[in-house]
Amino acid sequence: MKIFSSEQLYEADKATVERQEITSEALMERAGTQIFNWLHQRMQGAPVPIHIFCGIGDNGGDGLVVGRLLIEHGYNVIVYVVNCSDKRSKNFLLNYGKIKNATKKWPILMKSEADFPEINNEDIIVDAIFGIGLNRCPVGWVKKLIQYLNENKAFKLAIDIPSGLFSNSPLEDKEAVVNANHTLTFQTPKLAFFLPETASFVSNFDVLDIGLDLEFLQNTEPLAQLISKPEAQRFYKPRDKFGHKGTYGHALIVAGSYGKIGAAVLSTAAAFRIGAGMVSTFVPKCGYNILQTSIPEAMVITDKEEAFISDITVDFEPSAIGIGMGIGKNKATVEALKSIFQKKNIPFVIDADALNNISENKELLKLIPKNSVLTPHPGELKRLIGEWKDDYDKLEKVKKFSGKHGLVVIIKGAYTIIVYGDKLYINTSGNPGMATAGSGDALSGVITGLLSQGYDPLLASVFGVYIHGRAGDIAFGQMGYEAVMAGDIIDNLAEAYLDLLEQPEIENESNGEQ
Numbered sequence: 154m155k156i157f158s159s160e161q162l163y164e165a166d167k168a169t170v171e172r173q174e175i176t177s178e179a180l181m182e183r184a185g186t187q188i189f190n191w192l193h194q195r196m197q198g199a200p201v202p203i204h205i206f207c208g209i210g211d212n213g214g215d216g217l218v219v220g221r222l223l224i225e226h227g228y229n230v231i232v233y234v235v236n237c238s239d240k241r242s243k244n245f246l247l248n249y250g251k252i253k254n255a256t257k258k259w260p261i262l263m264k265s266e267a268d269f270p271e272i273n274n275e276d277i278i279v280d281a282i283f284g285i286g287l288n289r290c291p292v293g294w295v296k297k298l299i300q301y302l303n304e305n306k307a308f309k310l311a312i313d314i315p316s317g318l319f320s321n322s323p324l325e326d327k328e329a330v331v332n333a334n335h336t337l338t339f340q341t342p343k344l345a346f347f348l349p350e351t352a353s354f355v356s357n358f359d360v361l362d363i364g365l366d367l368e369f370l371q372n373t374e375p376l377a378q379l380i381s382k383p384e385a386q387r388f389y390k391p392r393d394k395f396g397h398k399g400t401y402g403h404a405l406i407v408a409g410s411y412g413k414i415g416a417a418v419l420s421t422a423a424a425f426r427i428g429a430g431m432v433s434t435f436v437p438k439c440g441y442n443i444l445q446t447s448i449p450e451a452m453v454i455t456d457k458e459e460a461f462i463s464d465i466t467v468d469f470e471p472s473a474i475g476i477g478m479g480i481g482k483n484k485a486t487v488e489a490l491k492s493i494f495q496k497k498n499i500p501f502v503i504d505a506d507a508l509n510n511i512s513e514n515k516e517l518l519k520l521i522p523k524n525s526v527l528t529p530h531p532g533e534l535k536r537l538i539g540e541w542k543d544d545y546d547k548l549e550k551v552k553k554f555s556g557k558h559g560l561v562v563i564i565k566g567a568y569t570i571i572v573y574g575d576k577l578y579i580n581t582s583g584n585p586g587m588a589t590a591g592s593g594d595a596l597s598g599v600i601t602g603l604l605s606q607g608y609d610p611l612l613a614s615v616f617g618v619y620i621h622g623r624a625g626d627i628a629f630g631q632m633g634y635e636a637v638m639a640g641d642i643i644d645n646l647a648e649a650y651l652d653l654l655e656q657p658e659i660e661n662e663s664n665g666e667q
């Protein structure tokens with residue numbers, strides 16, 4: 154699913170009105186009706202008081218449509234106009250008149266704190282104060298209203314976006330954003346829903362298809378692509394019936410140091426489970442017995458050093474190399490990295506201590522083969538590209554870094570983001586249970602195993618992150634968050650594949666429920 158900017162959504166809005174020959178009022182009626190249907194289906198006529206707070210723009214207009222439809226269906230509705238400016242939009246005014254005609258009275262006009270209504274914890278709040286047209290931070294009594302709503306325990310349903318949140322620019326005042334329990338967003342989710350500083354205001358969301366012009370949506374380059382099951386199904390490369398182990402490549406994992414051989418074991422196992430034909434693992438001498446015992450399928454090559462990697466020499470041409478997991482920061486290891494980057498001109502998967510070594514020896518950056526994949530967690534990323542001001546600044550910095558060096562960068566997090574030049578892919582699988590030691594080693598193994606099977610680096614990254622997260626979700630289903638260990642993610646890669654192949658999902662039904 155594509156994620157568009159607010160500017161692009163306004164254009165889509167315009168294109169829809171023109172090409173479908175409808176009025177913008179009709180489009181608003183469509184949008185409001187979708188919200189009404191969602192509520193009606195769940196409430197089934199329940200007499201719970203519904204407080205609808207409408208701003209003076211089109212988001213407020215949506216709120217007025219919902220209010221009118223609910224009233225017409227006999228619901229217990231109180232509609233307020235948050236009268237923060239006299240620049241009311243055309244469609245707000247049209248619907249302001251319509252609701253008056255339907256109810257024979259005007260909605261309650263709010264002008265200051267004195268107008269804040271009493272709301273019970275069991276009531277429902279609909280937030281239609283600001284949508285994607287927010288152009289400055291809410292201040293004064295409007296900010297106080299948002300805080301007042303947040304203090305209340307009533308269920309808060311946000312229309313399009315929680316008020317106070319910018320859809321694709323940095324958060325300015327986290328005290329002035331509606332903390333929504335659920336958001337019903339039009340046509341496409343907004344970028345703010347997935348970034349660490351703003352995602353918590355959204356918690357759950359559904360995407361409502363309001364029938365914006367398909368041609369525009371298909372032909373417009375989005376801000377980002379959301380990756381869930383339908384996309385992953387398209388990326389999957391089916392196995393060849395006549396394939397043999399050579400068809401699926403020979404992956405090389407370079408990992409481990411004294412006390413961290415487990416990292417090599419996890420990456421190797423993950424590379425096998427994801428489908429690499431053969432996996433060789435290069436470790437310091439101390440890892441030999443451990444590897445051979447724990448993964449008999451793997452071939453093991455050892456360094457001349459006992460406890461760390463100093464010189465990576467292998468007697469075959471690997472189809473992919475995953476490097477860095479648990480290798481430490483010994484000087485000799487840095488030299489070994491330097492030398493292998495120069496010797497092997499294939500895309501690498503570069504993780505953990507390899508990233509830290511690169512951060513401390515920036516000259517290594519120039520030696521990394523093009524289209525290699527970097528998999529930093531936030532700390533490693535900071536060491537690599539420096540501090541950032543906010544989530545958007547971070548994305549811009551990573552885009553620049555990725556473009557300059559020709560690398561795929563995977564920003565690991567609750568919603569892992571894959572960056573390749575200007576392109577962003579946001580993964581939707583995964584859960585907090587995966588915040589556990591070794592899950593990154595598993596991811597590196599997964600991506601290396603996919604590269605070795607012939608997935609190109611970007612596809613291996615996007616597909617690998619999705620399937621790794623899906624395996625984590627399946628592990629969560631079996632054991633809850635706390636008990637999940639990295640090995641459980643690897644053990645469930647098989648289930649994740651089966652789940653992927655089970656049945657196609659219809660794209661429009663995919664939603665953002667987390």
Ligand SMILES: NC(=O)C1=CN([C@@H]2O[C@H](COP(=O)(O)OP(=O)(O)OC[C@H]3O[C@@H](n4cnc5c(N)ncnc54)[C@H](O)[C@@H]3O)[C@@H](O)[C@H]2O)[C@@H](O)CC1
Nearest residue numbers: 166181184210211212283284285286287288289290291313
């Ligand atoms: N673009 C689309 O595709 C569609 C948009 N619709 C709705 O329209 C919304 C966008 O409507 P608008 O562009 O009218 O914008 P909004 O309704 O989000 O609000 C903008 C209005 O509030 C004012 N404002 C912004 N920030 C303020 C602040 N901090 N304090 C006080 N006033 C502030 C603006 O000056 C403007 O008058 C969407 O979020 C959605 O709910 C839907 O009706 C259907 C289609």
Ligand SMILES: [K+]
Nearest residue numbers: 280283314316
């Ligand atoms: K809103």
